[in-house]
């Protein structure tokens with residue numbers, strides 16, 4: 001059989017798979033109003049503009065010099081103050097950033113929303129014997 | 138044969154070598170932050186050095202892979218490369234590289250992991266790859282019954298264009314609003330993109346093996362095609378193993394787990410062909426291109442075991458977000474991608490004008506230093522990753538800063554390994570560049586390798 005007869009079906013399957021991923025909303029996600037959604041989209045750009053990702057992770061993805069920030073806004077942590085102070089004064093490793101007030105507002109909105117999307121702590125998963133994992137209810 | 142044409146392979150490989158030299162220097166500077174916290178923080182700092190390092194070495198791989206394909210095309214179809222297309226492709230790369238490093242130096246970012254530069258500079262890169270795709274298809278159409286490596290090159294180039302574009306969907310605000318959907322697409326694109334340059338480079342290693350062994354048994358066999366399709370299948374569907382812990386579409390996790398596990402076949406194949414390779418190895422060991430391919434096999438073996446274990450979700454809880462992932466990323470990009478490009482570069486510059494290859498003591502030492510340095514580097518990163526993994530899964534976790542302090546001995550090993558392997562890479566790269574310059578001085582002595590019949 002010619003290789004193209006294997007190649008094309010694989011490409012078609014991939015196209016369908018990709019389209020599904022782009023078009024179906026993720027289940028069990030919080031619903032935000034339009035205003036917040038706009039802030040999220042802008043806040044993510046602030047995160048990118050100041051390159052927080054070179055040291056920090058979101059759901060374990062990113063650079064490795066600093067801690068994961070997915071749930072830095074978790075209740076009882078006073079995350080807003082933490083972000084504002086740390087980005088203003090920096091730490092030994094982390095530089096300070098000239099983030100404007102409106103940028104900060106969007107960045108905070110992004111982190112708040114991010115916290116509500118789930119829990120990045122790997123300890124909350126239940127492991128089954130076939131190696132699979134599932135979210136703890 | 139037309140000199141000007143082989144020069145495209147040389148042009149791309151030489152440019153790639155310069156990126157490699159810059160990349161390792163920037164890597165060592167970035168790693169210094171692990172040893173001396175806050176290193177150069179006020180000037181460049183880790184925040185700029187990491188993206189500069191990652192961009193430079195990725196460009197080494199992408200330009201190197203392009204050079205490998207040009208080398209192969211020219212061997213299969215002498216005198217047929219479209220010069221204008223190839224030159225424009227190269228010029229677009231140069232524009233992108235200058236723009237990207239200029240903006241990094243100014244502290245301007247705006248992109249995402251691995252592509253942290255301002256997104257505008259992605260345009261010349263994309264355009265260069267589209268031209269490359271056109272060039273490739275025009276040339277490859279002239280060939281009948283493609284050997285497997287031509288399929289792999291086509292797949293790699295085509296899917297690079299696709300995944301690189303997909304990687305920028307976030308520019309559309311609608312995609313960014315869906316935080317989890319956006320992250321899913323980002324790592325879908327990145328995961329498959331790595332698979333696509335791997336297709337180009339694994340294809341190249343098969344092509345080189347053909348040339349070295351003097352027959353095309355490997356590249357036309359059923360097994361080779363089977364493995365190619367298995368690799369392609371993984372490129373398309375295994376990327377979910379990067380995001381097991383992300384609360385995304387529930388079907389992604391089981392699909393990518395199941396698909397990733399099919400890679401045990403590659404593992405079994407490596408073991409199965411081990412003995413054959415050993416006898417062949419004895420025959421060709423003094424030939425540097427072959428030796429780099431052999432080194433590739435060794436690193437494929439180590440990295441594949443690691444990757445297979447990391448792709449089991451239960452173990453991924455420990456390895457995700459730790460330096461085990463960094464060990465995997467650099468273990469594969471250096472141990473596999475870099476070794477294959479070196480193999481091609483040595484092949485390209487092996488000719489009677491500069492035959493520096495057989496029994497050269499200095500090169501021999503550099504080769505082994507590279508392997509040793511990489512081993513120290515890789516093991517240290519693994520060590521740091523295992524400790525962090527245990528920390529992140531421990532019932533009561535200590536403070537992040539204390540944990541990082543605790544990893545210091547591993548980071549020192551990582552730094553030393555990095556310096557060793559940088560010395561080796563500098564030596565090898567200078568040898569290649571010297572061979573290039575030397576042959577240009579005495580062009581009458583240069584004889585090209587014979588094209589494949």
Ligand code: HEM
Nearest residue numbers: 063064065161164165167168194462463466467470471555
């Ligand atoms: C051919 C040589 C090299 C290649 C292809 C390479 C490739 C890479 C890649 C792909 C990454 C991203 C890893 C990830 O995010 O998981 C990375 C990160 C990094 N590399 Fe390299 N690398 C090379 C040499 C070096 C050397 C010699 C050093 C010096 C010690 C170095 C130090 C680093 C550091 C510090 C990071 C950032 C890790 C972090 O986020 O904490 N690299 N490299």
